[in-house]
Amino acid sequence: MSQSSYELKAEAREQVGKGSARAVRRNGKVPAVIYGDKQPPLAIALSYKEIYYKIHGGAFLTTVATIDVDGKKIQVLPKDYQLDPVKDFPMHVDFLRVSKNTQVNVNVPVRFINEEKSPGIKRGGTLNVVRHEVEFHCPANSIPDFITVDLEGSEIGDSIHISAVELPAGVKPVIADRDFTIATIAGTAAAKSEAGEEAAAAAPASEGQ
Template sequence: MAKANVKEMKASTRARAGKGGAREVRRAGQVPGTIYGDDKEPLNVALDYKELTSRIFAGHFLTTIYDLDIDGKKHRVIPRDYQLDPVKDFPIHVDFQRLGEGAQIRVSIPVHVRNAEVSPGVKRGGAVNIVTHSIDVRCPADAIPEAIEVDLSNLDITDSVHLSEIKLPDNVRPLLAGDATLVTIVPPSGVIEEQRAAAAAAAAGPADAAAAPAAGAAPAAGAAGGDKKAAAPAAGGDKKPAEKKPADKK
Protein backbone atom coordinates (compact mmCIF):
# COMPACT_ATOMS: atom_id res chain seq x y z
CA MET A 1 0.00 0.00 0.00
CA ALA A 2 1.83 3.06 -1.31
CA LYS A 3 2.12 6.20 0.77
CA ALA A 4 1.34 9.65 -0.55
CA ASN A 5 4.36 11.73 -1.45
CA VAL A 6 4.98 15.19 -0.02
CA LYS A 7 4.77 17.79 -2.77
CA GLU A 8 5.82 21.41 -2.90
CA MET A 9 3.85 24.46 -3.87
CA LYS A 10 4.58 28.17 -3.63
CA ALA A 11 2.44 30.77 -1.91
CA SER A 12 2.72 34.27 -0.53
CA THR A 13 1.20 36.04 2.43
CA ARG A 14 -1.64 38.49 1.85
CA ALA A 15 -1.99 41.51 4.05
CA ARG A 16 -5.73 42.00 3.85
CA ALA A 17 -8.26 39.45 5.03
CA GLY A 18 -11.99 39.44 4.33
CA LYS A 19 -13.91 39.73 1.08
CA GLY A 20 -12.13 42.88 -0.06
CA GLY A 21 -8.71 41.32 0.30
CA ALA A 22 -9.88 38.13 -1.43
CA ARG A 23 -11.18 40.10 -4.42
CA GLU A 24 -7.84 41.90 -4.76
CA VAL A 25 -6.02 38.56 -4.81
CA ARG A 26 -8.33 37.16 -7.50
CA ARG A 27 -7.92 40.26 -9.67
CA ALA A 28 -4.15 39.66 -9.49
CA GLY A 29 -4.60 36.14 -10.93
CA GLN A 30 -4.22 34.34 -7.63
CA VAL A 31 -6.43 32.32 -5.29
CA PRO A 32 -6.88 33.33 -1.63
CA GLY A 33 -6.31 30.71 1.03
CA THR A 34 -5.97 30.22 4.78
CA ILE A 35 -3.65 28.05 6.88
CA TYR A 36 -4.92 27.08 10.34
CA GLY A 37 -4.24 24.60 13.13
CA ASP A 38 -1.35 23.37 15.29
CA ASP A 39 -2.31 25.91 17.99
CA LYS A 40 -1.08 28.81 15.89
CA GLU A 41 -2.72 31.90 14.48
CA PRO A 42 -4.38 31.52 11.04
CA LEU A 43 -2.23 32.69 8.16
CA ASN A 44 -3.79 34.30 5.07
CA VAL A 45 -2.04 33.31 1.86
CA ALA A 46 -2.35 33.67 -1.90
CA LEU A 47 -1.56 30.92 -4.41
CA ASP A 48 -0.95 30.91 -8.16
CA TYR A 49 -4.24 30.30 -9.95
CA LYS A 50 -2.91 28.00 -12.70
CA GLU A 51 -0.79 25.87 -10.38
CA LEU A 52 -3.56 25.41 -7.81
CA THR A 53 -6.13 24.57 -10.50
CA SER A 54 -3.89 21.90 -12.00
CA ARG A 55 -3.26 20.40 -8.53
CA ILE A 56 -6.97 20.21 -7.71
CA PHE A 57 -8.08 18.66 -10.99
CA ALA A 58 -5.15 16.21 -11.08
CA GLY A 59 -6.84 14.26 -8.27
CA HIS A 60 -5.92 13.25 -4.71
CA PHE A 61 -5.68 16.92 -3.73
CA LEU A 62 -7.31 16.48 -0.31
CA THR A 63 -5.08 13.52 0.60
CA THR A 64 -1.75 15.01 -0.45
CA ILE A 65 0.74 16.59 1.95
CA TYR A 66 2.27 19.87 0.74
CA ASP A 67 5.25 21.90 1.80
CA LEU A 68 4.04 25.42 1.09
CA ASP A 69 6.97 27.70 0.37
CA ILE A 70 5.80 31.04 1.75
CA ASP A 71 8.32 33.81 1.37
CA GLY A 72 11.21 31.36 1.70
CA LYS A 73 9.79 29.46 4.70
CA LYS A 74 8.18 26.03 4.34
CA HIS A 75 4.93 25.15 6.04
CA ARG A 76 3.81 21.50 6.01
CA VAL A 77 0.06 21.40 5.37
CA ILE A 78 -2.74 19.25 4.01
CA PRO A 79 -5.65 20.73 2.01
CA ARG A 80 -8.89 20.45 3.94
CA ASP A 81 -11.37 22.18 1.66
CA TYR A 82 -11.62 24.25 -1.49
CA GLN A 83 -14.39 26.23 -3.12
CA LEU A 84 -15.16 26.39 -6.83
CA ASP A 85 -17.04 29.08 -8.68
CA PRO A 86 -20.61 27.72 -9.05
CA VAL A 87 -20.82 28.80 -12.70
CA LYS A 88 -17.30 28.64 -14.17
CA ASP A 89 -15.96 25.85 -11.93
CA PHE A 90 -12.59 27.43 -11.10
CA PRO A 91 -11.11 27.64 -7.56
CA ILE A 92 -11.95 30.74 -5.56
CA HIS A 93 -10.65 29.74 -2.09
CA VAL A 94 -8.69 26.98 -0.37
CA ASP A 95 -8.14 25.97 3.27
CA PHE A 96 -5.04 24.18 4.58
CA GLN A 97 -4.49 22.48 7.93
CA ARG A 98 -1.06 23.06 9.44
CA LEU A 99 0.65 19.80 10.42
CA GLY A 100 2.84 19.69 13.50
CA GLU A 101 5.42 17.05 14.34
CA GLY A 102 3.78 13.61 14.63
CA ALA A 103 0.29 14.93 13.84
CA GLN A 104 -2.53 12.40 13.52
CA ILE A 105 -5.27 13.32 11.07
CA ARG A 106 -8.54 11.99 9.75
CA VAL A 107 -8.55 11.52 6.00
CA SER A 108 -10.65 9.74 3.37
CA ILE A 109 -8.70 7.11 1.38
CA PRO A 110 -9.96 6.02 -2.07
CA VAL A 111 -10.54 2.33 -2.89
CA HIS A 112 -8.71 1.07 -5.99
CA VAL A 113 -8.98 -2.35 -7.66
CA ARG A 114 -6.26 -4.30 -9.43
CA ASN A 115 -5.98 -7.53 -11.44
CA ALA A 116 -9.57 -7.24 -12.62
CA GLU A 117 -8.55 -8.57 -16.04
CA VAL A 118 -7.53 -11.95 -14.55
CA SER A 119 -10.54 -12.34 -12.26
CA PRO A 120 -12.40 -15.61 -13.00
CA GLY A 121 -15.71 -13.83 -12.50
CA VAL A 122 -14.84 -11.07 -14.95
CA LYS A 123 -13.68 -13.63 -17.51
CA ARG A 124 -17.11 -15.29 -17.24
CA GLY A 125 -18.81 -12.02 -18.03
CA GLY A 126 -19.22 -10.60 -14.53
CA ALA A 127 -18.85 -6.89 -13.78
CA VAL A 128 -16.74 -5.22 -11.09
CA ASN A 129 -18.94 -3.29 -8.64
CA ILE A 130 -17.09 -0.95 -6.26
CA VAL A 131 -19.53 -0.77 -3.36
CA THR A 132 -17.45 1.51 -1.11
CA HIS A 133 -15.44 4.14 -2.98
CA SER A 134 -13.50 5.55 -0.01
CA ILE A 135 -12.75 4.76 3.62
CA ASP A 136 -12.26 7.30 6.41
CA VAL A 137 -9.15 6.49 8.46
CA ARG A 138 -7.00 8.07 11.15
CA CYS A 139 -3.26 7.93 10.53
CA PRO A 140 -0.04 9.94 10.90
CA ALA A 141 0.05 12.96 8.63
CA ASP A 142 3.34 11.79 7.12
CA ALA A 143 2.09 8.26 6.43
CA ILE A 144 -1.20 8.71 4.53
CA PRO A 145 -1.85 5.74 2.23
CA GLU A 146 -2.37 6.77 -1.37
CA ALA A 147 -5.16 4.20 -1.78
CA ILE A 148 -6.69 1.04 -0.35
CA GLU A 149 -5.96 -1.59 -3.00
CA VAL A 150 -8.26 -4.57 -3.57
CA ASP A 151 -6.89 -7.59 -5.47
CA LEU A 152 -9.54 -9.25 -7.69
CA SER A 153 -7.36 -12.02 -9.14
CA ASN A 154 -9.20 -14.79 -7.22
CA LEU A 155 -12.75 -13.42 -7.27
CA ASP A 156 -15.50 -15.32 -9.06
CA ILE A 157 -19.07 -14.24 -9.77
CA THR A 158 -20.94 -13.15 -6.58
CA ASP A 159 -17.67 -13.09 -4.57
CA SER A 160 -16.96 -10.01 -2.43
CA VAL A 161 -14.05 -8.41 -0.59
CA HIS A 162 -14.61 -6.78 2.81
CA LEU A 163 -12.49 -4.25 4.65
CA SER A 164 -11.57 -6.85 7.29
CA GLU A 165 -9.79 -8.84 4.54
CA ILE A 166 -7.46 -5.94 3.65
CA LYS A 167 -4.13 -5.66 5.44
CA LEU A 168 -3.73 -2.05 6.54
CA PRO A 169 -0.54 -0.58 7.99
CA ASP A 170 -0.39 -0.75 11.78
CA ASN A 171 -0.62 3.03 12.08
CA VAL A 172 -3.76 3.31 9.90
CA ARG A 173 -7.05 2.81 11.74
CA PRO A 174 -10.38 2.70 9.87
CA LEU A 175 -13.16 4.76 11.41
CA LEU A 176 -16.09 2.65 10.20
CA ALA A 177 -18.40 1.17 12.82
CA GLY A 178 -18.77 -2.17 11.00
CA ASP A 179 -17.13 -4.29 8.32
CA ALA A 180 -17.71 -2.65 4.93
CA THR A 181 -18.11 -4.49 1.63
CA LEU A 182 -15.57 -2.91 -0.70
CA VAL A 183 -15.94 -4.72 -4.03
CA THR A 184 -18.11 -7.49 -5.44
CA ILE A 185 -18.32 -9.28 -8.80
CA VAL A 186 -21.84 -8.89 -10.18
CA PRO A 187 -23.14 -11.65 -12.49
CA PRO A 188 -24.22 -10.66 -16.02
CA SER A 189 -27.96 -10.09 -16.51
CA GLY A 190 -28.36 -13.24 -18.65
CA VAL A 191 -26.97 -15.45 -15.89
CA ILE A 192 -29.30 -13.90 -13.32
CA GLU A 193 -32.35 -14.61 -15.51
CA GLU A 194 -31.22 -18.20 -16.09
CA GLN A 195 -30.74 -18.75 -12.36
CA ARG A 196 -34.17 -17.34 -11.61
CA ALA A 197 -35.81 -19.50 -14.28
CA ALA A 198 -34.03 -22.62 -13.00
CA ALA A 199 -35.05 -21.86 -9.43
CA ALA A 200 -38.67 -21.30 -10.47
CA ALA A 201 -38.72 -24.57 -12.42
CA ALA A 202 -37.22 -26.48 -9.49
CA ALA A 203 -39.80 -25.04 -7.12
CA ALA A 204 -42.74 -25.72 -9.43
CA GLY A 205 -41.68 -29.24 -10.56
CA PRO A 206 -42.95 -31.36 -7.61
CA ALA A 207 -46.28 -29.56 -7.49
CA ASP A 208 -46.92 -30.17 -11.19
CA ALA A 209 -46.05 -33.87 -10.82
CA ALA A 210 -48.48 -34.33 -7.94
CA ALA A 211 -51.25 -32.56 -9.82
CA ALA A 212 -50.85 -34.66 -13.00
CA PRO A 213 -52.92 -37.81 -11.93
CA ALA A 214 -55.80 -35.72 -10.70
CA ALA A 215 -55.86 -33.82 -13.94
CA GLY A 216 -55.79 -37.06 -15.91
CA ALA A 217 -58.61 -38.60 -13.89
CA ALA A 218 -61.06 -35.84 -14.73
CA PRO A 219 -61.78 -36.91 -18.33
CA ALA A 220 -62.40 -40.56 -17.24
CA ALA A 221 -64.97 -39.49 -14.69
CA GLY A 222 -66.55 -37.22 -17.24
CA ALA A 223 -66.66 -40.03 -19.75
CA ALA A 224 -68.37 -42.38 -17.28
CA GLY A 225 -70.88 -39.71 -16.46
CA GLY A 226 -71.52 -39.25 -20.14
CA ASP A 227 -72.20 -42.99 -20.55
CA LYS A 228 -74.86 -42.89 -17.86
CA LYS A 229 -76.57 -39.99 -19.54
CA ALA A 230 -76.39 -41.75 -22.85
CA ALA A 231 -77.81 -44.96 -21.36
CA ALA A 232 -80.76 -43.23 -19.75
CA PRO A 233 -82.77 -42.74 -22.95
CA ALA A 234 -82.16 -46.37 -23.96
CA ALA A 235 -83.55 -47.67 -20.67
CA GLY A 236 -86.51 -45.45 -21.05
CA GLY A 237 -87.05 -46.71 -24.59
CA ASP A 238 -87.48 -50.35 -23.40
CA LYS A 239 -90.73 -49.50 -21.61
CA LYS A 240 -93.92 -50.31 -23.55
CA PRO A 241 -96.62 -47.70 -23.84
CA ALA A 242 -99.55 -48.23 -21.47
CA GLU A 243 -102.47 -50.26 -22.97
CA LYS A 244 -105.79 -48.58 -23.36
CA LYS A 245 -108.71 -50.20 -21.49
CA PRO A 246 -111.80 -51.05 -23.63
CA ALA A 247 -114.71 -48.79 -23.15
CA ASP A 248 -117.57 -50.09 -21.01
CA LYS A 249 -120.55 -51.34 -23.05
CA LYS A 250 -123.92 -50.03 -22.11
Protein backbone atom coordinates in the same frame (compact mmCIF):
# COMPACT_ATOMS: atom_id res chain seq x y z
CA MET B 1 2.80 5.87 0.43
CA SER B 2 2.64 9.23 -1.25
CA GLN B 3 6.10 10.56 -2.04
CA SER B 4 5.04 13.43 -4.29
CA SER B 5 5.38 16.27 -1.77
CA TYR B 6 5.77 19.69 -3.33
CA GLU B 7 6.37 23.31 -2.37
CA LEU B 8 4.25 26.39 -3.04
CA LYS B 9 5.22 30.02 -2.59
CA ALA B 10 2.68 32.30 -0.91
CA GLU B 11 2.24 35.81 0.40
CA ALA B 12 0.72 36.62 3.77
CA ARG B 13 -2.57 38.58 3.69
CA GLU B 14 -3.25 41.12 6.38
CA GLN B 15 -6.89 41.63 5.42
CA VAL B 16 -9.53 38.91 5.26
CA GLY B 17 -13.16 38.78 4.19
CA LYS B 18 -15.04 38.70 0.89
CA GLY B 19 -13.75 42.05 -0.30
CA SER B 20 -10.14 41.08 0.36
CA ALA B 21 -10.63 37.71 -1.32
CA ARG B 22 -12.06 39.35 -4.44
CA ALA B 23 -9.10 41.72 -4.57
CA VAL B 24 -6.69 38.77 -4.34
CA ARG B 25 -8.44 37.05 -7.25
CA ARG B 26 -8.38 40.23 -9.35
CA ASN B 27 -4.59 40.20 -8.92
CA GLY B 28 -4.41 36.69 -10.39
CA LYS B 29 -3.96 34.86 -7.09
CA VAL B 30 -6.03 32.49 -4.96
CA PRO B 31 -6.92 33.28 -1.32
CA ALA B 32 -6.21 30.53 1.20
CA VAL B 33 -5.99 29.92 4.95
CA ILE B 34 -3.57 27.80 6.99
CA TYR B 35 -4.99 26.68 10.33
CA GLY B 36 -4.49 24.08 13.06
CA ASP B 37 -1.61 22.97 15.32
CA LYS B 38 -2.95 25.27 18.06
CA GLN B 39 -1.82 28.37 16.16
CA PRO B 40 -3.85 31.33 14.85
CA PRO B 41 -5.17 31.00 11.28
CA LEU B 42 -2.84 32.47 8.67
CA ALA B 43 -4.41 34.10 5.59
CA ILE B 44 -2.29 33.76 2.44
CA ALA B 45 -2.42 34.32 -1.31
CA LEU B 46 -1.21 31.62 -3.73
CA SER B 47 -0.23 31.60 -7.38
CA TYR B 48 -3.36 30.88 -9.40
CA LYS B 49 -1.48 28.81 -12.00
CA GLU B 50 0.35 26.67 -9.42
CA ILE B 51 -2.70 25.85 -7.33
CA TYR B 52 -4.89 25.23 -10.39
CA TYR B 53 -2.57 22.50 -11.68
CA LYS B 54 -2.14 20.95 -8.24
CA ILE B 55 -5.89 20.71 -7.66
CA HIS B 56 -6.63 19.27 -11.09
CA GLY B 57 -3.55 17.03 -11.16
CA GLY B 58 -4.95 14.46 -8.73
CA ALA B 59 -4.17 13.39 -5.12
CA PHE B 60 -4.34 17.03 -3.98
CA LEU B 61 -6.12 16.27 -0.69
CA THR B 62 -3.83 13.34 0.21
CA THR B 63 -0.41 14.91 -0.42
CA VAL B 64 1.50 16.85 2.22
CA ALA B 65 2.97 20.10 0.88
CA THR B 66 5.32 22.81 2.07
CA ILE B 67 4.15 26.41 1.76
CA ASP B 68 6.83 29.10 1.74
CA VAL B 69 5.12 32.16 3.25
CA ASP B 70 7.47 35.09 2.76
CA GLY B 71 10.46 32.87 3.60
CA LYS B 72 8.85 30.85 6.42
CA LYS B 73 8.19 27.23 5.42
CA ILE B 74 5.09 25.52 6.80
CA GLN B 75 4.16 21.87 6.27
CA VAL B 76 0.48 21.50 5.41
CA LEU B 77 -2.14 19.08 4.15
CA PRO B 78 -4.86 20.52 1.88
CA LYS B 79 -8.21 19.93 3.60
CA ASP B 80 -10.74 21.60 1.31
CA TYR B 81 -11.06 23.84 -1.71
CA GLN B 82 -13.77 25.74 -3.54
CA LEU B 83 -14.08 25.91 -7.32
CA ASP B 84 -16.09 28.29 -9.45
CA PRO B 85 -19.28 26.29 -10.18
CA VAL B 86 -19.17 27.18 -13.88
CA LYS B 87 -15.51 27.47 -14.87
CA ASP B 88 -13.78 25.23 -12.27
CA PHE B 89 -11.42 28.07 -11.30
CA PRO B 90 -10.01 27.67 -7.77
CA MET B 91 -11.68 30.21 -5.48
CA HIS B 92 -10.32 29.35 -2.03
CA VAL B 93 -8.19 26.67 -0.32
CA ASP B 94 -7.99 25.52 3.31
CA PHE B 95 -4.74 23.98 4.58
CA LEU B 96 -4.09 22.15 7.86
CA ARG B 97 -0.71 22.57 9.56
CA VAL B 98 0.91 19.17 10.08
CA SER B 99 3.92 17.73 11.87
CA LYS B 100 5.43 14.26 12.23
CA ASN B 101 2.91 13.52 15.01
CA THR B 102 -0.20 14.83 13.24
CA GLN B 103 -3.00 12.31 12.68
CA VAL B 104 -5.57 13.13 9.98
CA ASN B 105 -8.74 11.74 8.42
CA VAL B 106 -8.48 11.46 4.64
CA ASN B 107 -10.43 9.84 1.81
CA VAL B 108 -8.19 7.39 -0.06
CA PRO B 109 -9.07 6.01 -3.53
CA VAL B 110 -9.67 2.28 -4.02
CA ARG B 111 -7.81 0.44 -6.79
CA PHE B 112 -8.96 -2.97 -8.04
CA ILE B 113 -6.55 -5.54 -9.49
CA ASN B 114 -6.78 -9.03 -11.06
CA GLU B 115 -10.22 -8.69 -12.61
CA GLU B 116 -9.03 -11.16 -15.24
CA LYS B 117 -8.44 -13.72 -12.46
CA SER B 118 -11.98 -13.48 -11.09
CA PRO B 119 -14.07 -16.56 -12.07
CA GLY B 120 -17.24 -14.58 -11.40
CA ILE B 121 -16.29 -11.79 -13.80
CA LYS B 122 -15.14 -14.32 -16.41
CA ARG B 123 -18.57 -15.93 -16.18
CA GLY B 124 -20.26 -12.64 -17.03
CA GLY B 125 -20.52 -11.05 -13.61
CA THR B 126 -19.75 -7.39 -13.10
CA LEU B 127 -17.77 -5.53 -10.49
CA ASN B 128 -20.16 -3.38 -8.47
CA VAL B 129 -18.11 -0.76 -6.63
CA VAL B 130 -19.82 0.29 -3.40
CA ARG B 131 -17.02 2.65 -2.27
CA HIS B 132 -14.67 4.36 -4.72
CA GLU B 133 -12.96 5.96 -1.71
CA VAL B 134 -12.56 4.95 1.93
CA GLU B 135 -11.97 7.40 4.79
CA PHE B 136 -8.97 6.49 6.93
CA HIS B 137 -7.34 7.80 10.10
CA CYS B 138 -3.57 7.83 9.64
CA PRO B 139 -0.33 9.81 10.14
CA ALA B 140 -0.21 12.88 7.91
CA ASN B 141 3.19 11.85 6.55
CA SER B 142 2.07 8.28 5.72
CA ILE B 143 -1.11 8.75 3.68
CA PRO B 144 -1.56 5.94 1.13
CA ASP B 145 -1.91 6.96 -2.53
CA PHE B 146 -4.60 4.26 -2.75
CA ILE B 147 -5.68 0.95 -1.22
CA THR B 148 -5.65 -2.20 -3.33
CA VAL B 149 -8.47 -4.74 -3.57
CA ASP B 150 -7.45 -8.07 -5.11
CA LEU B 151 -10.29 -9.70 -7.07
CA GLU B 152 -8.47 -12.97 -7.75
CA GLY B 153 -10.76 -15.93 -7.04
CA SER B 154 -13.88 -13.84 -6.48
CA GLU B 155 -17.17 -15.44 -7.55
CA ILE B 156 -20.61 -14.11 -8.43
CA GLY B 157 -22.35 -13.12 -5.23
CA ASP B 158 -19.12 -12.45 -3.34
CA SER B 159 -18.73 -9.27 -1.29
CA ILE B 160 -15.32 -7.75 -0.60
CA HIS B 161 -15.15 -6.21 2.86
CA ILE B 162 -12.58 -3.85 4.36
CA SER B 163 -11.22 -6.72 6.48
CA ALA B 164 -10.00 -8.41 3.28
CA VAL B 165 -7.79 -5.43 2.39
CA GLU B 166 -4.19 -5.30 3.57
CA LEU B 167 -3.63 -1.83 5.01
CA PRO B 168 -0.31 -0.07 5.70
CA ALA B 169 0.85 0.24 9.31
CA GLY B 170 -0.94 2.98 11.21
CA VAL B 171 -3.76 3.28 8.67
CA LYS B 172 -7.19 2.52 10.13
CA PRO B 173 -10.71 2.93 8.73
CA VAL B 174 -12.68 5.76 10.31
CA ILE B 175 -15.71 3.42 10.31
CA ALA B 176 -14.61 0.99 13.01
CA ASP B 177 -17.88 -0.53 14.22
CA ARG B 178 -18.55 -2.81 11.23
CA ASP B 179 -16.83 -4.73 8.46
CA PHE B 180 -18.21 -2.59 5.64
CA THR B 181 -18.46 -3.62 1.98
CA ILE B 182 -16.19 -2.08 -0.64
CA ALA B 183 -17.47 -3.98 -3.69
CA THR B 184 -19.51 -6.98 -4.81
CA ILE B 185 -19.45 -9.26 -7.82
CA ALA B 186 -22.94 -9.01 -9.29
CA GLY B 187 -24.21 -11.47 -11.87
CA THR B 188 -26.54 -11.26 -14.85
CA ALA B 189 -29.52 -13.59 -14.89
CA ALA B 190 -27.71 -15.91 -17.32
CA ALA B 191 -24.54 -15.95 -15.22
CA LYS B 192 -26.51 -16.66 -12.04
CA SER B 193 -28.37 -19.49 -13.77
CA GLU B 194 -25.10 -21.02 -14.94
CA ALA B 195 -23.61 -20.74 -11.47
CA GLY B 196 -26.70 -22.38 -9.99
CA GLU B 197 -26.54 -25.26 -12.45
CA GLU B 198 -22.87 -25.86 -11.61
CA ALA B 199 -23.66 -25.90 -7.92
CA ALA B 200 -26.55 -28.31 -8.43
CA ALA B 201 -24.39 -30.61 -10.54
CA ALA B 202 -21.67 -30.65 -7.89
CA ALA B 203 -24.06 -31.40 -5.02
CA PRO B 204 -24.92 -35.06 -5.83
CA ALA B 205 -21.26 -35.84 -6.33
CA SER B 206 -20.35 -34.46 -2.93
CA GLU B 207 -23.28 -36.24 -1.27
CA GLY B 208 -22.14 -39.56 -2.64
CA GLN B 209 -18.67 -39.26 -1.16
